[in-house]
Amino acid sequence: MTKLEQSVSEERINNQEILRVENLTKHYVDSTSFFGRPKSAVKALNSVSFYLKKGETLGIVGESGCGKSTLGNVIMQLIDATEGNVFYQGKNIQNMPKAELQKIKKDIQMIFQDPFSSLNPRMKIFDIIAEPFLTHKIAKGTELKKRIYNLLELVGLNRSQADRYPHEFSGGQRQRIGIARAIALHPQLVVCDEPVSALDVSIQAQILNLLKELKKELQLTFIFIGHGIPAVKYISDRIAVMYLGEIVELARTEDLFEKTFHPYTQGLISSVPVPDPSLRNESDEVFIEKDLPDQRNIPVGCSFYGRCPIAQDICKEIKPKLQEQETNHYVACHFPLHTD
Secondary structure, three states: HHHHHHHHHHHHHHHHHEEEEEEEEEEEEEOOOOOOOEEEEEEEEEEEEEEEEOOOOEEEEOOOOHHHHHHHHOOOOOOOOOOEEEEEOOOOOOOOHHHHHHHHHOOOOEEEEOOOOOOOOOOOHHHHHHHHHHHHHOOOOOHHHHHHHHHHOOOOOHHHHHHOOOOOOOHHHHHHHHHHHOOOOOOOOOEEEEEOOOHHHHHHHHHHHHHHHHHHEEEEEEEEEEEHHHHHHHHOEEEEEEEEEEEEEEEEEHHHHHHOOOOOHHHHHOOOOOOOOOOOOOHHHHOOOOOOOOOOOOOOOOOOOHHHHOOOOHHHHOOOOOOOEEEEEEOOOOOOOOOO
């Protein structure tokens, strides 16, 4: 091991790194030639890289179609990556033998976006939550009942509700059931795929507070995927902003909002309604016009070029690299905002 490799290894240990994603790419081929060769592909992810420390919450935010959910699904091994690697506690889980991957899957769970379609309507709540225990042969009988009742109470439900079916619950209650199922096996990492986007605003706050409480009580690590800036800001320690399958800005939450560098990030923040319009700082606002470009034909240079209000000729020709603008604040932009 070289000195550089040893230094990197020691840094990861000190940071208690739990997950590392390196150059993760996912392309969906949507048309082929007569001979079966790819003619065009939807580029959902393009060389995404980041790390996640144990106990933190990394927010992933961006418009619909930016690749957020695809990223979560690839990390969960629900879909295969085209290229790149996913390391969990130093082990590469890409192309890992099925038996070994099955053990790791106990440590990585997911909370799905739609609390209505993610629960089997033909199963009682008891059986839905029992499924992970039975699949991994962890508990049965009296011990299984005890664990399920404890989980229901932990997420704010009553044990008497275990014999009901999903259609007998509200959207917020169903999401609580989904959360109970996700934390049943005491995972280390939970991928939250827009878990509050289908809920009313008042219920969103309850679920976000529940997730924060569970994170502290169970010492969980979260990847929180969302397109609503306020929710992602409220729960995240760091935030990665995605656009067309790429991370364009990554920073600690407070740093991202105190000094936003990428015009796309500023556009997302500017789109959030403010109760008192007089509190807006119009000089900092950026309004994004036009629709997302076709993901089968992403621009050669900066992917945000066609919608950026400050784009220049170099942006069309050369793709900016994600690099450190300030300490632990990364941005992919030739002309970052708020620079001296």
